[in-house]
Amino acid sequence: MLPTNIISTLFGHEELSIIADSEYFLRECSLLGFNTANIFELEKLPKNSIVFSFSNDAAKMTFDLAKNTKSKKSVFCATQVFEPTVDAALYSLKLLLSSNFEHALCTQRSVLNMLNSHDSFFLSGNDADAQVSIFPHAQAYALLAEDVSYDFVQSVAEFFEVHYAHMHPEAPCPFSFTGTLKIEGILTVLRKPNPLLPEGLKVSLKWLSDRISEEGALLSIKDNTITSLTIKNEEHVKLLDLAAGPRGLKLREFAIGVNEAIASNIDYKINSQMNEGISGVHLAIGDGSSGYHIDFLSPSVSVSPTH
Template sequence: MSPSRMISTLFGDEEPSIIADSDSFLQECKLWGFKTANISELMELPKSSIVFSFSNAAAKRTFEIAKNTKTKKSIFCATQVFEPTLPTALYSLRLLLNSDFDRSLRTQRSVLNMLNSNHDFSLYGNEADATVSILPHAQPYALLSEDISENFVQSVAEFFEVHYAHMNAQEPCPFSFTGTLKVAGILTVLRKHNSILPEGLRASLKWLSDRISIEGAFLSISDNTIISLKLNNEEQIKLLDLAAGSRGLKLTEFAIGVNEEISSSIDYRVNSQMNEGISGVHLAIGDGSSGFHIDFLSPSVSVSPIH
């Protein structure tokens, strides 16, 4: 999909500006032909914008000035909670520009209809062997075309997945997952420093991510609890349990990705939010606060109702 078609789908005739708090990133975007602005210099968002926040302060400011902007269409990329580096941000922007937003929104609607019309599903393809059941009245989150027909500020991730989240441990989980998945990559998010977590976890997770991106891994889940993550027959579950914080090995998310256009361009070594939208499924543990939120990406997996 050409950037011009992506821009037309989301912004109509309005060319979007790139907004960020990194001058080096903005300079690169200028070389790509975009209008740019530093978030610190704005009192309102442009009518159409793509925002990359490299710090929590920039993310907070984005939403503060969005409240003061009457007419706005904006994609928000929270770079700071993944990997706030120039190469990662440029990688994410490149994938974003090559994504088929129109197709992804239409696929989200189709997936949403399937999930709302059935309760039990099988997962197959790419060596997956799993089932998932959805609790009655559970509400999946999906982004539809009518959600962006007028003013919006939407996280980039919401354009490319339909998901169920279980972030409140005191409430029933909206899904029940059991089975095995072949994992091509992981993503890790820690929203703020947590002194209770062991030292060196970030480096250990980077090591794990690099290994998985090369060798792949097999994830086993029993009744929403991860019981194994094997890399070349080496068990890595202790690292996951240490990193995930108070939620431990219990699943906190089940999602179906719909971004088929980027499948051949993914680099699983990069901790980019764009990766999780790849067509297939992903599961997650952790809440991102008491411990890391860790996504396990399993591309090319299909989800089908069990009748």
């Protein structure tokens, strides 16, 4: 069954193609009834597309083709920096097709209005006990309906979260977070191998991810610094510190997820970009280059103004 929601919300019931650099993945998508094409056989993007890149070359090609395409609407899924397997991509596609894009975009607007109208918030639900302050210089990143009314190439993650990012360590952080969260899953990204990082981190982080998805974890933060990550009272904060690189345990991101529709289908063992949009909040450390970027997902958490 083709996805009526994404077609109507983003593409106006027009024809949709799935583009990728994996023939196996494209065959599976064809069986689902989609038009498909290998990205390396194109001279420009189709008018409406969902792109899955399994390699950095394919990701680069996506944006090169976009420059040569006058009219395009494209949702971009950077599979290669998460888990570049066909199974993971098919899982991501399943979540994408089950998502309510119209509701997510509307919810982003509501969340953005709330964040712009207050500066102090408390978190509740799923045993959350935390507070966050947003500073006057802060700029929230959000995607609104008008942003996708005309031509666009947007990362799939942008459809499902409103977030603040602390990009440059020397600049002031746009938020201050203190408290504890129950963590249901993590995501890990390292854009390219870094010989300065300790060996074996990928295996260790996969082990940690599996443990958290099975047993949950408790994350503690004080003044934007992670102080503890425990699974059944076992401490794992040293692994995080090693993996995150020079920025260590300092928070890099605070985000509010708005994708309610994927809750019943989410699998936290899969390192999929779609997971981070789950309705709730997530925090992140690391920049993904000098060290791993690690997202900590806490679903079913609400953010409300303190006053």
